[in-house]
Amino acid sequence: xATPAIEILSLTKDxxxxxxxxxxxxxxxNLSLEVQDGEVFGFLGPNGAGKTTTLKLLMSxxxxxxxxxxxxxxxxxxxxxxxxxxxxxxxxxxxxxxTANELLDYFAQFFGYSAAERRERVARFLEEVGMTQAANVQxxxxxxxxxxxxxxxxxILHDPQVVFLDEPMSGLDPIGRREVRDIILGLKRSGRTVFxxxxxxxxAEMLCDRVGVLVAGKLQGVGAPSEIMSLEVKGMxxxxxLPAGRELPAPLAAHATAAGQRYRLQVPEADLYAAFDQxxxxxxxxxxVTPLRPTLEDYFMRLVENQKAASHAIEVSVR
Amino acid sequence: MIGNIRIxxxxxxxxxxxxxxxxxxxxxxxxxxxxxxxxxxxSIGIERLVxxxxxxxxxxxxxxxxxxxxxxxxxxxxxxRRTLYTVLAKPIRRWEFLVGKFGGLLLTLAxxxxxxxxxxxxxxxxxxxxxxxxxxxxxxxxxxxxxxxxLVTALALFxxxxxxxxxxxxxxxxxxxxxxxxxxxxxxxxLTRSPAMIAFxxxxxYLLPNFHNFNAIAAAGHGDAIPASLVAAxxxxxxxxxxxxxxAASAVFxxxxxx
Amino acid sequence: xxxxxxxxxxxxxIVAMPILFGGIVGLQKxxxxxxxxxxxxxxxxxxxxxxxxxxxxxxxxxxLADIYWTRAVQYYGGSIGxxxxxxQLLWPLLDLTTTLDPHLIVxxxxxxxxxxxxxxxxxxxxxxxxxxxxxxxxxxPGEWQLGSDLGFLxxxxxxxxxxxxxxxFEASKxxxxxxxxxxxxxxxxxxxxxxxxxxxxxxxxxxxxxxxEIRSQAIQHLEGLKALDDERxxxxxxxxxxxxxxxxxxxxxxxxxxxxxxxxPLDPSGLPYVLGKDGKAELNPRSPIxxxxxxxxxxxxxxxxxxK
Numbered sequence: 038x039a040t041p042a043i044e045i046l047s048l049t050k051d052x053x054x055x056x057x058x059x060x061x062x063x064x065x066x067n068l069s070l071e072v073q074d075g076e077v078f079g080f081l082g083p084n085g086a087g088k089t090t091t092l093k094l095l096m097s098x099x100x101x102x103x104x105x106x107x108x109x110x111x112x113x114x115x116x117x118x119x120x121x122x123x124x125x126x127x128x129x130x131x132x133x134x135x136t137a138n139e140l141l142d143y144f145a146q147f148f149g150y151s152a153a154e155r156r157e158r159v160a161r162f163l164e165e166v167g168m169t170q171a172a173n174v175q176x177x178x179x180x181x182x183x184x185x186x187x188x189x190x191x192x193i194l195h196d197p198q199v200v201f202l203d204e205p206m207s208g209l210d211p212i213g214r215r216e217v218r219d220i221i222l223g224l225k226r227s228g229r230t231v232f233x234x235x236x237x238x239x240x241a242e243m244l245c246d247r248v249g250v251l252v253a254g255k256l257q258g259v260g261a262p263s264e265i266m267s268l269e270v271k272g273m274x275x276x277x278x279l280p281a282g283r284e285l286p287a288p289l290a291a292h293a294t295a296a297g298q299r300y301r302l303q304v305p306e307a308d309l310y311a312a313f314d315q316x317x318x319x320x321x322x323x324x325x326v327t328p329l330r331p332t333l334e335d336y337f338m339r340l341v342e343n344q345k346a347a348s349h350a351i352e353v354s355v356r
Numbered sequence: 357m358i359g360n361i362r363i364x365x366x367x368x369x370x371x372x373x374x375x376x377x378x379x380x381x382x383x384x385x386x387x388x389x390x391x392x393x394x395x396x397x398x399s400i401g402i403e404r405l406v407x408x409x410x411x412x413x414x415x416x417x418x419x420x421x422x423x424x425x426x427x428x429x430x431x432x433x434x435x436x437r438r439t440l441y442t443v444l445a446k447p448i449r450r451w452e453f454l455v456g457k458f459g460g461l462l463l464t465l466a467x468x469x470x471x472x473x474x475x476x477x478x479x480x481x482x483x484x485x486x487x488x489x490x491x492x493x494x495x496x497x498x499x500x501x502x503x504x505x506x507l508v509t510a511l512a513l514f515x516x517x518x519x520x521x522x523x524x525x526x527x528x529x530x531x532x533x534x535x536x537x538x539x540x541x542x543x544x545x546x547l548t549r550s551p552a553m554i555a556f557x558x559x560x561x562y563l564l565p566n567f568h569n570f571n572a573i574a575a576a577g578h579g580d581a582i583p584a585s586l587v588a589a590x591x592x593x594x595x596x597x598x599x600x601x602x603x604a605a606s607a608v609f610x611x612x613x614x615x
Numbered sequence: 616x617x618x619x620x621x622x623x624x625x626x627x628x629i630v631a632m633p634i635l636f637g638g639i640v641g642l643q644k645x646x647x648x649x650x651x652x653x654x655x656x657x658x659x660x661x662x663x664x665x666x667x668x669x670x671x672x673x674x675x676x677x678x679l680a681d682i683y684w685t686r687a688v689q690y691y692g693g694s695i696g697x698x699x700x701x702x703q704l705l706w707p708l709l710d711l712t713t714t715l716d717p718h719l720i721v722x723x724x725x726x727x728x729x730x731x732x733x734x735x736x737x738x739x740x741x742x743x744x745x746x747x748x749x750x751x752x753x754x755x756p757g758e759w760q761l762g763s764d765l766g767f768l769x770x771x772x773x774x775x776x777x778x779x780x781x782x783x784f785e786a787s788k789x790x791x792x793x794x795x796x797x798x799x800x801x802x803x804x805x806x807x808x809x810x811x812x813x814x815x816x817x818x819x820x821x822x823x824x825x826x827x828e829i830r831s832q833a834i835q836h837l838e839g840l841k842a843l844d845d846e847r848x849x850x851x852x853x854x855x856x857x858x859x860x861x862x863x864x865x866x867x868x869x870x871x872x873x874x875x876x877x878x879x880p881l882d883p884s885g886l887p888y889v890l891g892k893d894g895k896a897e898l899n900p901r902s903p904i905x906x907x908x909x910x911x912x913x914x915x916x917x918x919x920x921x922x923k
Contacts, residue, residue: 096445099613116449124445130438132367134374146363147446191442540682543689562640569646586649593642600635607628611621 040110042199042230043072043095048104050090064090066254067104072232072247074198077225079241079262080234082251088234089127091251092203096124108199120148123192127203129184133177137168137187140176141194148195162190167216181208189220200224202233206240218244238330272305272329275312277321286315303329360452361459364443368460369467372426377464380418384472387414392479403483405577408494411476412573416501418472419465420532423505426464427512428524430457435614444614451606458513458602465505473498490579496587497576503594504570508532510601511565517609534560535567565597680716683708687722691729691828695736702738706730709747713754720758721826723751727764728820728829731772736832741772760823762786763796767816770803780804795819810847814840838883839906842898845880846906849888849896852876863894 048068051061065087072078082088093099095106095113111118131140141159150158163169166186176184185208192200205221206214221244224231235241241248242262249259279285279298289312293302300321304312309326316323372378391410395403431454434440443453473495480491511531515524534541538561545557569590572582687708694700709726712719729737730744745768751761766782769775780803787797795815802812814837821833849867852875856864860873867890870876879887886899898904 098441098444116447119445119447124442126441129442131442132371132439134371143367144442144446147360147448537682540685543685547685547688562643566643583649586646589642589645589649593639593646596635596638596642600632603628603631607624610624
């Protein structure tokens with residue numbers, strides 16, 4: 038097999054409990070993972086699971102308690118490896134006295150481009166993230182979403198082979214999220230590897246070739262999104278407005294909450310159409326119907342069961 | 357290597373300028389103008405001496421203030437505000453970043469000092485109507501002051517790697533004062549009869565940076581020549597000591613887990 | 616951090632630091648040598664105005680006074696033994712010290728001795744010494760020792776018996792002053808045996824200070840005075856021999872042979888006195904004792920007795 042783009046081998050990170058207290062808090066427990074060239078890999082997990090810790094370890098911003106990792110065959114401690122990677126931290130902070138142009142130009146300098154090349158690249162990538170009008174505005178005036186876009190630009194302007202994004206969608210409005218999704222897909226099309234972390238399942242579902250699920254520092258499972266998320270929906274949620282004076286029929290009302298005349302009810306999938314009839318009879322106007330998905334923990338438990346069945350080739354071991 | 361250092365240095369310089377530190381030059385200019393005018397009126401025969409003493413002392417104090425107050429935040433601010441994350445993800449080693457920060461602040465101080473020197477020269481010309489060859493000693497004294505800045509900057513930067521700006525300021529000022537009076541400390545020790553005290557104060561004298569080495573203000577004021585061998589020895593001393601401090605700072609910074 | 620990387624970094628630091636510090640120490644010594652020679656040529660001081668310095672010291676004048684006092688002692692100690700020493704900076708240093716801290720008694724006492732001693736032992740500035748001690752008395756009226764120092768200065772260097780007597784007398788008014796101060800006042804007024812008075816003065820100086828330099832100076836003077844006293848006695852015995860035998864003795868041994876002396880007396884350094892070419896007793900040429908520092912007026916009996 039060709040060298041994987043990312044190899045993580047038993048990476049562990051402990052933090053001391055406090056300056057004076059003995060004992061440690063294990064924020065990452067023996068993570069082992071491989072990502073192949075050209076894959077888009079989603080790193081899923083609830084807040085505090087250790088996703089950001091993993092990324093910081095890979096960037097050598099913090100050092101592992103034990104274990105190693107390699108990116109494109111080079112150790113993470115080899116600074117030359119940084120030529121080939123891009124990184125967007127969670128909630129990026131930049132030098133706010135610089136303009137977007139100046140910041141990107143500053144970063145571009147580390148890759149040895151000529152002044153002309155830098156100008157061209159900076160302009161191109163600002164365009165790509167939609168920040169061209171704000172190019173000469175000082176970063177201190179940028180909104181969170183704008184900073185996020187600049188952050189993505191600085192992560193990719195040197196055409197890195199592997200791109201690491203920590204919560205790339207956070208702080209973005211729906212338009213922005215779609216733009217980021219498009220950027221990631223564009224990277225994939227040009228053969229790059231993308232490793233991004235998120236706690237929003239729908240993003241992972243749409244973009245990733247594979248996902249890994251991290252909970253409380255431990256990797257719970259790895260596989261294609263369809264494996265992880267091909268689960269029945271638990272039920273359906275209906276949002277409906279009832280005319281004044283009307284009430285919900287009793288069986289429906291048991292699983293409903295109301296705000297004035299607006300009701301939110303949950304029904305099993307099988308009973309969906311029966312519920313529609315009852316609502317129509319009550320004169321309700323149906324506003325939306327949403328499938329209710331299981332939580333992340335449900336997913337991983339299911340995944341573990343699937344793995345016990347050992348019916349798929351899985352590239353990772355789970356503790 | 358040098359490339360990376362230069363990139364960070366230029367950016368650090370740019371940050372300092374945009375932070376408007378160069379505004380201190382306004383106060384310096386006012387001071388020099390005021391002094392030149394007052395001294396010109398009094399005409400007591402030592403105008404040159406007063407302008408040089410005042411000017412050099414002001415250059416030294418303003419610069420030290422800048423070196424300390426900017427220096428203690430150089431690394432701390434970046435770690436605290438996490439602006440460091442994206443920088444260190446680039447192909448740059450941690451020590452290159454550190455030396456770049458040092459270089460940037462030193463460059464800022466050098467530019468600041470250069471502009472002040474012009475102001476001093478102007479004031480001197482105003483009271484004296486000529487520039488004598490002895491004025492070259494003033495330049496040597498200013499060079500020594502720059503060496504002093506380099507040492508203080510390195511120290512402030514070192515503390516910046518692991519302690520808050522307030523503590524770092526205290527430590528740096530503390531070392532500066534101790535290093536200024538280290539001769540007297542050693543002599544105090546010699547006055548006691550205790551061999552332990554004598555050995556201790558001698559060790560303090562040799563290990564701490566001796567800032568009094570760089571004080572040539574009085575000599576410049578009196579127009580005394582400063583021997584070239586002293587210039588060479590002081591330069592080398594500053595280079596070695598800065599190397600020691602930056603080495604220590606690199607070791608500390610390289611091992612740090614960023615928050 | 617990777618193990619080999621970290622180990623390499625630590626090794627680099629451990630190896631590089633001592634080498635760098637070695638260079639630093641070596642350079643510091645060279646710098647010290649340079650600045651000492653520069654200073655000797657010019658003897659620079661940072662500031663020469665006491666009151667200005669006091670204001671600048673922002674209230675920490677006591678500490679600054681200590682620093683300047685230390686510098687004064689080092690300055691003195693650094694040039695002692697140098698035949699060309701002039702101690703020009705001693706007065707400014709002591710002036711600064713006592714302006715910053717007027718209650719630093721030891722500075723006044725040190726100055727009274729070493730400002731007044733002739734070069735190359737001291738600065739040879741008796742007027743400054745007197746100015747300093749008078750300031751000390753003004754600022755510290757309870758310190759009778761300063762009064763006796765003033766009396767010493769008038770007596771020993773200026774041969775001004777009247778002012779000396781007044782100084783000792785004023786000092787003796789202090790209830791803490793011992794009896795000898797009043798005795799000294801009387802002796803001064805009396806213009807009694809100068810040699811004996813001188814001996815008393817230096818003995819008291821020796822006994823009332825713990826400062827190493829002052830004591831050493833006192834001992835030198837006392838030994839010189841003792842030598843002069845011995846010489847005087849020996850001269851008297853030589854005259855006795857002359858009377859008895861009609862000729863001067865060949866050497867002091869003759870005095871011993873003739874039973875006038877039980878043995879040849881030794882000077883305070885342990886060497887025997889000899890008879891000089893002029894027939895007068897004098898110190899052994901190898902003796903380290905010097906009588907030259909003793910002002911001649913300190914040993915001659917006064918020309919006349921002044922009325923009390």
